[in-house]
Amino acid sequence: MQELDHHDKKLLSLLQQNNRLTAEELGEAVHLSASAVQRRLKRLRDDQVIQADVSIVSPLAAGMRIMCIVDIILQDGGSRELGKFKSAMRDCEEVMQCYFVTGTYDFVLVVNVRDMEHYEAFSTRWLMDNPNVKHFYTHVVMDRVKTGYNLKL
Structure with missing residues (x-):
């Protein structure tokens, strides 16, 4: 580059x-x-300096009224299990962002859902029913104070 x-x-x-x-x-x-x-x-x-040219759609306009930040601890942190979890999150339409992180948690997700029933269905399918998810903690976003991707150049 x-x-x-x-x-x-x-x-x-x-x-x-x-x-x-x-x-x-x-x-x-x-x-x-x-x-x-x-x-x-x-x-x-x-050169992939510009990674995408996109339009950012309002979650509210798309009917996604609730955003959650989800901290996840896996049972098994081996490379095969990490790869399986990463792949599952890439396939999950509710997950807008997924980060493999250091520290107390293994992953942090940003999830958009219509309502709490939708979040319950998401968490049951992708987290509770996943035998490798040891614990997950959900933070419901009350206000999107700042969002964006602009980098200071």
């Missing part, structure tokens, strides 16, 4: 705020031609 220069960093900062800006608009902002911006963006995507 190439080192990011000041033009790359400025482009990435602008795109983190609005990825619908045109190459012409970006070029004006960073003092490059539209074709130079397009070449840079292609390189940044090819």
Whole structure:
């Protein structure tokens, strides 16, 4: 991966705020031609510096009224069991984010559900009925104070 220069960093900062800006608009902002911006963006995507171009959908608009943070301790932390759990979480539509972490817990999940009945069904299927889940602790989010992925460049 190439080192990011000041033009790359400025482009990435602008795109983190609005990825619908045109190459012409970006070029004006960073003092490059539209074709130079397009070449840079292609390189940044090819190098996986830009990992995705997405639209972030409001969980409320999708009917997901409750967000939970779930801390999980596994019974068996061997590589095979860790791999099985990671794979299961990748397949679970309620899990928005899954982190394998150090410390007291093995995993931290961010889960979106419609209501508590939906969370109960999720936790029964994916956690309670999983023989390798030793304990899990649920934190129901009361307020999304800050969410985002913008990196300071």
